[in-house]
């Protein structure tokens with residue numbers, strides 16, 4: 001559904017994309033992860049047709065992004081809503097732009113209002129909404145026309161747990177119906193919940209791609225055991241097994257036990273990915 005091949009983009013002295021390639025199949029959710037500045041948003045903007053590459057190719061359903069506009073839904077990282085318009089007016093506008101009319105448009109808005117719990121602020125102007133409500137409205141504009149390709153750039157940033165879960169559920173449902181999804185996030189748990197495959201971006205390209213279990217298997221997590229007298233921290237690829245071995249050897253009473261599975265940071269570390277913003 002999406003093919004991006006060897007994309008390059010330079011801003012003055014910054015090489016934002018440097019040979020970025022990624023393919024996403026229909027029905028697949030790809031979690032696009034990486035440190036700040038890795039090129040994720042630049043990539044998403046290029047696929048949505050907002051930004052032209054210096055070189056390389058993007059094909060959405062076999063055609064250029066500008067010719068596939070009505071098949072793409074984008075929820076940008078930075079909120080981009082028209083302050084004087086209501087949420088309903090946004091959904092009508094985005095639905096109409098993609099060719100939805102009358103009963104089909106009404107039913108699409110009703111479905112999404114229920115799924116993303118927009119009822120209580122559907123008729124309020126967007127400029128007056130809370131940050132989390134704006135986030136939900138923004139995601140809804142990407143989803144209303146049931147696009148074949150969904151580009152969701154940190155769609156849950158600043159969202160409360162209920163909003164986050166509602167959005168994850170809709171994304172899973174849409175992928176189940178055949179949509180290809182690119183989902184950028186800094187939260188591994190969201191990608192586990194979405195059963196997403198993972199693409200790790202660093203310095204303008206994808207440096208690792210695969211199932212989350214494959215990429216994370218073999219990486220050490222941690223076991224922490226705290227007693228009244230000491231705190232033990234052990235790095236291990238098998239936190240549960242290590243805990244069972246450790247427990248009989250520590251002095252009682254045990255005050256707390258903590259298991260930490262491998263995180264995205266552990267993955268970046270294993271790939272020797274540096275945080276470009278830190279330099």
Ligand SMILES: Nc1ncnc2c1ncn2[C@@H]1O[C@H](COP(=O)(O)OP(=O)(O)OP(=O)(O)O)[C@@H](O)[C@H]1O
Pocket residue numbers: 011014015016034035036037038039040041042043077
């Ligand atoms: N309009 C622009 N002008 C100049 N530099 C830019 C512009 N947009 C992005 N960049 C630079 O390109 C690089 C990639 O930025 P991008 O926003 O794509 O990263 P990202 O992976 O989305 O980061 P984050 O996780 O912080 O959202 C960064 O070094 C950024 O400073």
